Amino acid sequence: MLSQAIGRFCKSILDLIVAGAAALSISPNLLTLVGFLVTIVSATYLARGKFFQAGLVIILAGIFDMLDGRVARKTNSVTPFGAFFDSVLDRYSDIAMFLGLIIYYAKGQRLPYVLLSGVAMVGAVMTSYTRARAESLIPLCKVGFMERPERMVLMIIGTLTDRMAPVLWVMAFFSNLTVVHRIAYTWKETSKLKPQTSSQ
Numbered sequence: 641m642l643s644q645a646i647g648r649f650c651k652s653i654l655d656l657i658v659a660g661a662a663a664l665s666i667s668p669n670l671l672t673l674v675g676f677l678v679t680i681v682s683a684t685y686l687a688r689g690k691f692f693q694a695g696l697v698i699i700l701a702g703i704f705d706m707l708d709g710r711v712a713r714k715t716n717s718v719t720p721f722g723a724f725f726d727s728v729l730d731r732y733s734d735i736a737m738f739l740g741l742i743i744y745y746a747k748g749q750r751l752p753y754v755l756l757s758g759v760a761m762v763g764a765v766m767t768s769y770t771r772a773r774a775e776s777l778i779p780l781c782k783v784g785f786m787e788r789p790e791r792m793v794l795m796i797i798g799t800l801t802d803r804m805a806p807v808l809w810v811m812a813f814f815s816n817l818t819v820v821h822r823i824a825y826t827w828k829e830t831s832k833l834k835p836q837t838s839s840q
Contacts, residue, residue: 669721675704678701682697692799698737698792734761757808763812786817
């Protein structure tokens, strides 16, 4: 009951913000850009080892990430470019945060965690890429469970509790497992397709 009440409260606050942004005719693409810039701030905190502050900023960036799509739908301004722009900046945001961690661990000469952050970053990017590439061949490829929302929740948990190292292990393993799952799923689905024959 408490969780439902909190969910309803948060939704009502978000709806008010969306309504305000729509009334002010704020461009959804501008919200996407601002969210990306906020993520850059979180990355600088990560690079300096200020994880708690980084976590708070990631939460703020997440709010912008939720706003842009809702404002676009509210104002009937959903466009193919908006979806593309949002996806591209999401990838840059992911990379920026992992680069922040790589810088932090490199400064402390903690090579295993530099490599671990790199593996997690590759998994994050490839999770998105494999879906996009697969869906150019098959209708849908949403298998796997370590997508961006899950990564952001884990990143927030890791930063706010100062347990970034174990969280990185989880993200590195399950992100790349999701990639493998999507490769296997796409192979299975494409094998059902009839081979194209060239006309003479």
